[in-house]
Amino acid sequence: MAIRWACLLLLPTTSMFFSTLPAADADDEAALLAFKAAAIGGTSDVLASWNGSTDGGYCNWEGVRCQGRHRRVVALSLPSHGLTGVLSPAVGNLSSLRLLNLSSNWFISGGIPASLGRLHHLHILDLSNNAFSGDIPANLSSCTDLMFMALRSNQLRGRVPPEFGDELTRLMILDLWNNSLTGVIPVSLANLSSLTYLVLVQNCLEGTIPPGLGSIRGLQVLLVDENNLSGEPPNSLYNLSSLKMLDLRGNMLHGSIPADIGSKFPNMKFLSFATNQFTGSIPASLSNLTTLRILFLEQNRLSGYVPPPLGMLRALQTLYLYDNMLQANDKEGWEFITSLTNCSQLEQLVMHSNVAFTGQMPCSIVNLSQTMQMLSVGFNGISGSLPSDIGNLVNLQIFSAANTSISGEIPESIGKLGNLGSLSLYNTNFSGIIPSSIGNLSQLTKLYADNCNLEGAIPSSLGKLKSLTLLDLSRNHLNGSIPKELFKLPVISIYLALSHNSLSGPLPSEVGNLRNLNSLYLSGNLLSGEIPENIGDCTVLQELFLDSNSFQGSIPHTLKNVKGLNALNLSMNKLSGTIPDAIGSIHDLQVLYLAHNNLSGPIPSLLQNLTSLSELDLSFNNLQGEVPKGGVFRYLGNLSLTGNNNLCGGIPQLHLAPCHIYSTKNGIKGWFRSVMIALVATSALLFLALGIAHIQFIYKKLTRNQKRRIAPLKLEEGYERVSYNMLANGTNGFSEANLLGKGRFGMVYKCNYQDEGTIAAVKVFNLEQSGSTRSFVAECEALRRVRHRCLIKIITCCSSINHQGQEFKALVFEFMPNGSLSDWLHPKSGMPTVTNTLSLAQRLDISVDIMDALDYLHNHCQPSIIHCDLKPSNILLAEDMSARVGDFGISRILPERESKTLQNSNSTIGIRGSIGYVAPEYGEGSSVSALGDVYSLGILLLEMFTGRSPTDDMFTGSLDLHKFSEDALPERIWEIVDTKMWLHTDAYDETTRSRIEN
Known part of the structure; x- marks a missing residue:
């Protein structure tokens, strides 16, 4: 978003774009209708209004703008309208077009038509945030008036066309972020003398950075991070005095940072050399970049002392130094901490994993800015004690001193850190008692203090940590009884670890x-x-x-x-x-x-x-x-x-002694199996006959008889919040090949998480879609409270900024290899039906899992949670075909006083749920309640055993799935059951088989 706004500021006024146009023979209306026919769908059904009855004709269609006496189309702008389908080549016939903006529709696919190269008057081309694939047409270089080209977040492949650098001499913005482009950065791009923004982030580009880029004097933003670039950055790059953002991270670049870099970039705000192979020391001249806000130097091979003059960067907000070979000791090296106390806007200081950081913890660390939110000094050789005034950092949200030699007592003042969410003190030499003031940390969600030398009793004040999801005090010298208050923590869910102490009593x-x-x-x-x-x-x-x-x-x-x-x-x-x-x-x-x-x-x-x-x-x-x-x-x-x-x-x-053996007739086993099959089959018919009214009764019966299942794949808990870069890498730049599904508020990708061989699912929210941020918050809030084997497990979350300065939010879940229940009930075209068929027994097991989850959410979760969107696409299937209920994006957490009755006060948020599954009373303004979920469950069960969706075209007028099933009972039951569920079972005889087939 930041780049888009910057572009609007840099481009000439719109009067320049939409001056009177010459007449042309192209039939603009026909081109627009062809566009409509190809771009089907849309959440607002915007294209439905494109018809001959519109007053003023096609020039008054939404998203269309005309100019001149010949009524030529000069703008086609339909961003964030949920369009699908493909982009029609007929758009290339809109020969007077100045603006083409189809950004953030997410689902427009296919190739970018080469016919767009005929739009010789085009100034702005924005196809960002879609699913375009294939190569970038080289003949876009024929659009010689182009000033803005944004193709980010698609699945484009192939090279960056060198022709762009030869022909697009007026281009000011070139944004190709988050695709799968390969090859080298064309040297011809150096000819783009008007270029101000060059964004090539998250592709597969290789080779070196062309030295000629250093000749583009007006370049303000150069982002080439997360590629496979190698070599040393060219010296000419450091001559770009106009640069405000330079990001080289996540490549294989090497060399040293120029000693005089501080005199090169007087306007620099964002500078990153991170995650490369840079060596040498950190130049002291960086302190001359007085406008610098963010400095990323982590994950390199930098050595020497951190220069104290960094404290002159008064605008500095973020400084990452971790995972290098930087040095400090009791004699020299810690002065930079004292100097950073002058940075009144500093929010994040991350310097862990520099093993040559030794000596006493500098006392001046408590004088850092009160705006400090993240402070990480762990995995170093630091010793000494934690300063008693650590409570001065009142806005601290994350503090880690783990894996150090810090000793002494945990200061009582730590209780003043009221905003602290994560406290990591594990693998240290902290001793003495746990201060009771820790109970004041009302926002604390994770407390790691294991493998220390803590002693005494566990303070009962820890029971006041109402937001705590994880507590680890294992491997200390704690004694006394376990406070009962610990067992009343309302949301503790990940783990409670008190092992290997001297705790006593019951x-x-x-x-x-x-x-x-x-x-x-x-x-x-x-x-x-x-x-x-x-x-x-x-x-x-x-x-x-x-x-x-x-x-x-x-x-x-x-x-x-x-x-x-x-x-x-x-x-x-x-x-x-x-x-x-x-x-x-x-x-x-x-x-x-x-x-x-x-x-x-x-x-x-x-x-x-x-x-x-x-x-x-x-x-x-x-x-x-x-x-x-x-x-x-x-x-x-x-x-x-x-x-x-x-x-x-x-x-x-x-080699044990034999036992006395008692014979058993072989027929008993067969008889028992037959009885069990009959019971399973009868239970399936009961689902259809009793419907919603008897759901709880069926639930109790099935729970006692459900089949044993293979244990699901277990994912480790306790990951820290994941970075945007890690998710982008794990999904290959959120590529189409890793796309698992699309929903109302975003898309879900398969992700090789944290380079550990663990596969996860990443739900990326489309923040330009109304309600998506609210959905993200709702899902985080719901899932952090729940822990149940039949609920989708959240691993971590990401709330960050992408490389364009746009807000990015995502959730990381356990990966469900068998997709959703919807995929199995209604296989997509081309999917082998027999392979993707659920047997009767599997449907029963899945039904029980769903009801287990709802029973937990409604009756055992404190406070109760109403899911509000129960449907097959939100039921995910693990490797053993056990079910997980997911997607809590519109769920409702009932206040404690309402949880007891599972009712809610009047709601003003409108209907919650999906068409066909939402309870009828919601449409009449009734409040959210557990009964709404039960209604959705009933429809879901009918769908599972009839194989028919409640939104099937056959249901019109007063006929719906519920009435369809009710009318068939009991005489015509075999006419409505899904016969596919018998394909993998022999639980019926030849007479039954004949009735089904006939």
Whole structure:
């Protein structure tokens, strides 16, 4: 957006563009109608008004402007109208066109027509933020009057046409950001003497930066970051005294930063050499760039001391120095911190991962600007103590001193940092007690203080951290009991880790309040008493580690309620009794450790049916009886039964004594299977017959009978907020090849996240679409509160600025390899139908998962959340075909007083939901409630088992999907069921098969 506005300031007045035009033979109306026919769709249906009934004819069509006595079209401007289709070559017949702006429609695809080269009077061409592909037509160079060309954020490939530099001599703006262009930067671009903005960000360009670019005297913005450029930047580049923005980051450039750079760019505001291979020292002359606001020098090989004169940069807001080889010690090198206290606008100082930063933490750090929001000094050799006046930095939002040798106590004044959201003190030598003042950090979401030397009791004031989602105090010397207040933290969800301390006493029964928690780590303490039964109320736990304590009593049967539990470790306690069969109903269990207890009785045979169970340790107990032979019991490498002397049987490799064998008729197994198939089939018909009125009844039945599923792919938690560059790299510049789907507020891409081999899904919001920012905030707010195996898991978010200075917002989710439920119910053209078919059993499992999620959102999440947009495209399928409910962009969080009744006060936000699924009462002005979600669920279930969308063309007048299904019951049930769900099952006999086929 910044570049676009700058362009408007630089271009001549519109009177120059739209002067009286000569007559021409081209039929402008015919060209516009051809454009309409090719550019189908549009959220505002703008093209529907393009017809012969419009007063004044085509010159009064929206987005069209004419000039002159011949009524020639001089402007076609339809940005952000949701147009789809392709750009018709007929637009090239609008021979008087001065302005063509189709930006931010997002879905216009196909190639850029070469016929645009015939628009010899064109001044502005803006096709940004669409899905254009193919090469950039070289004959656009024939548009010799062009001043503004923006083709950013498409899927264009091939080279940057060298012809541009030879012909477009009036060009002032050239923006090709975020495509897949290859080859070199054409040397001919040096001929563009009028150029002020050259933006080639995020492509695949290679080679060196042409020295001739240094001859474009009026160049103000040069952005070539995130390419594959190499070599040294040419010396001529530093002669561009008009430059205000220079970004070279994310390439393979090398060399040193010129010592006299401070005398080269008197107007520089943004300067980045980051993520390259630059060496040498940081020039002290940088302090002469008095207008500089942002300086990125991170991730290079820079060495030496940071020059103290940087403090003369009074306008400096951001300074990144991290991941270099910079030096400082007790004798010299820390003076730059003191000098930076003169930078009254400084907001971010990031200098971690410079291992040669040693010596005492400079006390002057507390005198940095009160505008400071991010301060990172971790992963260095810094020692000493944290200054007691750290509380002076009252606007600090992120503070990290992790992985340092800092010692002493955590200052009490840290409680003054009321805006702090993340505090990282892990892997340090902090000692003493945890100050109770930390409880004042009302905005704190993550507190990492593990692997330190902290001692004493955990202050109960931590229970006041109402925004906390993660707390890690493990591997310290803490003692006393666990404060009950910790178990009342309302939104703690990622993990609570208190392992390897000296905590004692019982585990408070309040642990059952942690209904949103994903992981609980209490290993290696002195905890005693029984494990509370209500730990089964922690229904979204994925990891529970209570090992190496002194817990007694039996294993709670209520653990069966924790359906998504992946890892359970109760080893090295004093537990007794039998292993409850309930453990065998935890379908997603992957790791089970019960070693070194006093457990007795048989090994539950149900454990062998857990297809996801990959590690099992039952050693050193008093177990007896036959060892099962299936599942994990077949693999010696993942199984430990040592120290149980009364076990028998099992696979031969265990070398156990044989057991007494009792025969069982083979027919029983077949009979049982037939009965189960019949029950599954009957349940499917019940969905259709009972509809919405009996959803809760069906939910209870199916929950008891749902099939066991393979555990879903697990993504790691706790990522820090991700950068824009990382997402752009992981999606190959948000390329079409990585596009997973398109929605109302943006697009979703497949992303190789953080170069760690982890695949994620990135939802990029179209901030030019009305309501998209509100949707981003709503989704962040909803997802940070919830933790459930049947809800899409958010990994992190990105709220940043792209390379053009535009706001950028995105969410990163776990990747769902099997797409959406909509993809399976209604396969797209060309998709093999049989392959993309859901069996009856799969549909039942998916139904249960959806209802599990809604039950959690409505009844167990505090406060309750109303989804408001339940439909197949928002139900995503994991690798094992288990379902995740996603897209909380229009969800509503009910205030606590409303959550109890699941009602809401009158809403003024209008209808929430999608056509066909939205509850009828919303259209009458009723408030958002759980009943609205239940209605949408009912329609969704009918769609799943009939295979018909509620927006199908067959539904007209008073006929809708609900009435269609109701009218068919019971006699014509076989006429409306989706017969495709029988393709992968033998759950019907020949008579049934005949009825379906006929």
